[in-house]
Amino acid sequence: MTLALCFSASAEAGSRFEAGASAPVFSRASIDLTIVIPEFLRLGIVGSFGKIPNETSRTSASETSRAGALGVVGNGGTIVIATSFVASEPSQPLAVDTEIATVAYAVAMP
């Protein structure tokens, strides 16, 4: 009981030295930890060729890229995803019967 009272008085410490005659002796020390996690929002579009394009918000669309995946990771709450049709371009000389379209994806997080 005496030792317990002693602890509450001494609070925390980096080092503690306790001596006693007959009863068990106790001692304690503490450290504080802080982890800082920043807010971030990441958007990735993987096309049919299995890679994230260099441009973060624009990808080359092809007939087969419809199977591409959109990946969004954020740590600040509910994420809103918006898409918009940007442009349509004429077909390329070697890409008969195709059309290149650009779609923009935007994400927002509180």
Place this chain on the structure above:
Amino acid sequence: MVKNRILGIALAVAGISAMPTAANAESKFVTAASGTLTASANLDFTITIPKFVYVRIGTGTNMANNTTIDSLVYTVPAANVGDGTAISGTGGDLTAGKVTARVIGNNGTIAFSTTTVGALSNGAGDSISWSQMNVAVATNTTATALSHPAFADGSSTSTNLTPTSGTKVTNLDAQWTFTYKNQNVVAAGTYGGVNTNNGRVTYAVSMP
């Protein structure tokens, strides 16, 4: 009257016979006309060693109290949140998230424990488990390094330190380097802190 005088003499004789012998005296004087003379005196020694136990984590003073509590801080780059890249810290008496750890005692096996109030919190409902903190243990001045008791969220874990010299004396130290494992994407915020949001871990020693 006569009886009392005889009783007094008897007691005096008994008292003289009960006195310590000359061999244990602090001084002795011997004299004789011839032959070898010997004399001796005695001195008794007593050394009193108090029972003690000492623990140091981070900044400390050898065999004395020190009220400094070290603060270790881990800042995760935004591009690395949750990617498993271990994050080094700042702070500690040995800097970069490294601290001195030492336990000394002289009365048998020492129970060495860690206690946390709970998982590290950001104060907004999110938490990081203490299991996300890694501790690398390296020798310091003693041949055997002082091991680190495992962290547990909101509870204590304890290990027994057996004497390292004889049957009673324990003397162990180490250098502990803490890193954040960063294995999960977690909510933004500041987790733990200086005696807030469960950021404090307390190390305790108990010796019989």
